[in-house]
Amino acid sequence: MSSVSFDYSGKAVLVTGGSSGIGLAIAQGFRDAGGQVTITGTQTGIGDYPDDLSAFDYQQVNMLDVDGIEALAGSIETLDVLVNNAGTTFRGEEAYKPENFEATIDINLNSVYRLSHRLFPKLKASGGSIINIASMTSYFGSPRGPGYGASKSAILQMTMSLGALWALDGVRVNAIAPGWIDTKLTAPIQKMPQIADPIIQRTPMGRWGRPDEMAGTALFLACNEAASFLTGVTIPVDGGYCTL
Numbered sequence: 001m002s003s004v005s006f007d008y009s010g011k012a013v014l015v016t017g018g019s020s021g022i023g024l025a026i027a028q029g030f031r032d033a034g035g036q037v038t039i040t041g042t043q044t045g046i047g048d049y050p051d052d053l054s055a056f057d058y059q060q061v062n063m064l065d066v067d068g069i070e071a072l073a074g075s076i077e078t079l080d081v082l083v084n085n086a087g088t089t090f091r092g093e094e095a096y097k098p099e100n101f102e103a104t105i106d107i108n109l110n111s112v113y114r115l116s117h118r119l120f121p122k123l124k125a126s127g128g129s130i131i132n133i134a135s136m137t138s139y140f141g142s143p144r145g146p147g148y149g150a151s152k153s154a155i156l157q158m159t160m161s162l163g164a165l166w167a168l169d170g171v172r173v174n175a176i177a178p179g180w181i182d183t184k185l186t187a188p189i190q191k192m193p194q195i196a197d198p199i200i201q202r203t204p205m206g207r208w209g210r211p212d213e214m215a216g217t218a219l220f221l222a223c224n225e226a227a228s229f230l231t232g233v234t235i236p237v238d239g240g241y242c243t244l
């Protein structure tokens with residue numbers, strides 16, 4: 001991201017799923033702006049990842065593990081920004097199994113509520129905010145992943161609900177709905193022209209988005225001065241995909 005002057009010096013930021021892709025780019029954005037950033041991933045340590053994550057505090061958390069989420073929340077002393085980014089999907093026939101539908105909801109939605117609920121007191125104390133990561137499937141059908149679509153649509157709704165609930169507590173809750181972004185999550189479909197070509201044809205900017213293109217919106221949404229009257233909204237950052 002080109003330099004945008006947000007100052008997060010002295011601010012504590014937690015980015016779930018910050019070990020790669022969009023989460024890592026957002027974590028780097030806050031780190032570059034002076035923030036103290038904790039990231040989570042599913043692997044044991046930062047040495048298990050291809051990117052250099054040494055600028056961050058790292059915690060291993062699987063969002064299917066309620067005890068692990070509770071332990072993460074309990075380990076946070078102060079918090080200014082919570083970015084609920086960790087997410088995944090199942091593919092092929094696996095996506096249609098009821099148990100995988102439930103697992104997708106647990107990872108992409110239930111963990112977001114649990115972590116937000118548990119960390120709300122810290123955010124209230126600091127006047128902090130939450131950023132959730134939604135999706136184009138928050139707005140459109142997701143025939144290749146009904147659980148993914150259901151979870152991301154609910155993220156949009158929950159962002160409105162918690163934004164309204166916590167407005168008078170001074171905790172703003174907003175979301176980013178990325179378009180189609182070049183990450184390891186989308187790597188398999190980028191190799192499938194029958195899926196990838198229509199995506200690019202429908203995207204007015206005519207390309208895949210980059211993870212770092214999500215960071216500026218995150219820094220803006222978390223900024224209590226720039227986004228002071230903004231809560232409950234989901235902003236598409238999608239190269240225009242939603243316009244068609």
Ligand SMILES: NC(=O)c1ccc[n+]([C@@H]2O[C@H](COP(=O)([O-])OP(=O)(O)OC[C@H]3O[C@@H](n4cnc5c(N)ncnc54)[C@H](OP(=O)(O)O)[C@@H]3O)[C@@H](O)[C@H]2O)c1
Nearest residue numbers: 017019020021022041042062063086087135180181183185
């Ligand atoms: N890429 C897109 O086009 C796109 C579009 C809309 C929304 N999104 C959303 O953006 C977020 C980030 O995705 P991405 O595209 O950046 O994919 P990614 O590179 O695969 O990153 C996903 C992150 O979530 C973590 N994660 C996956 N399953 C988890 C689990 N069960 N428990 C805890 N953490 C888990 C991953 O950890 P590991 O690195 O250890 O696997 C990683 O840190 C997700 O919520 C995704 O749904 C992506």
